[in-house]
Amino acid sequence: MPEGHTLHRLARRQQRVFGGAPVRVSSPQGRFVEGAADVDGMVFAKAEAWGKHLIQHFRPVGTTARTGRRMIHVHLGLYGSFTEAPAPLPPPVGQVRLRIEGHQVGTDLRGPTACELFTAADLDDLIARLGPDPLRRDVDPARMLAAIARSRRPIGALLMDQKVIAGIGNVYRAEVLFRARIDPYREGRSLPGADVAAIWEDLVALMRIGVRRGRIHVVRAEDDHGPGSYAPDRPRTYVYRRAGDPCRICATTVRTAEMDGRNLYWCPNCQV
Incomplete structure (x- = not known):
């Protein structure tokens, strides 16, 4: 299972390649179709990590207000992984749970323990369950x-x-x-x-x-x-x-x- 530094590095990478622009989101595997459709076409606002959890933030195009924002929570578990390739991505290979495609880069998620829509309350509950993360500057040990x-x-x-x-x-x-x-x-x-x-x-x-x-x-x-x-x-x-x-x-x-x-x-x- 990836350790916390891997998730923080992944969040930084996704923020760099997708942040601030609309993205196409889908679930070729079919297990996250409704969630993917809910954020498809939105702006990829931010990616962050809490311990071994990745949180992707999305907002509607043309607004910076918090109204209408969405989140995806990913936990890679033992077998999950993201793979990246130049856009447009080729037809999916294997069980791709989540596909995010920007103008220049796309990424496929396979085999995660969790890939789900999150609310602000869900995120608060997750943070409350976790101990402090050494890589976050906003926590107290x-x-x-x-x-x-x-x-x-x-x-x-x-x-x-x-x-x-x-x-x-x-x-x-x-x-x-x-x-x-x-x-x-x-x-x-x-x-x-x-x-x-x-x-x-x-x-x-x-x-x-x-x-x-x-x-x-x-x-x-x-x-x-x-x-x-x-x-x-x-x-x-x-x-x-x-x-x-x-x-x-x-x-x-x-x-x-x-x-x-x-x-x-x-x-x-x-x-x-």
Whole structure:
């Protein structure tokens, strides 16, 4: 599943190529026909991300008033993806849930967990359910700090809980805990508030790098050596998907286990 920086980067891209102009919207697959028809021909006003959720805003042509505005909510889930091509787009291939076509560029959405019309109330409900997003400058981490401070759950589970903090996936969870030298099994309430605040600040910095570069970069320059990670085209990681390999810092074997249905990676020597 894409991590939060991917959705923010996607929102920026869609804002850049579609923003401020009318777009043609359709559902070749047929599963979003009414929703697509509702915004077809409208101006693509804005795209934004909240955690792993993409919100596309549309407004009627010729007006900047809020009356008549529409939103589409997309959650990519495990299998969803957008593909982009120059306009006019060729006939659709595969199960295209949503097609947006501007004057020069078009994009097709396949396989999302959610693709639906949203109201302002729907968006408010979504935001209320999510924890703060490190990539949004309009959020306060206080909710996250308070949730972790009172929880008996392990910090490794809390960081993956979108109600605690939005947009964090398995890679950032594993890597930020390693960088902080924190055992993923420690109870949230056992961590000093300063340590949790430092995790937040590190996530803000790392995820902004991810947005700028289009890929996760978590290894500090002084540690950026040795074998690559789990695939030739992937950036180096400290522990993520390196189970059985030596830790880049202390050479202890990196361990893995399952936590809340997801694979966890950590160094038992560095993270105590």
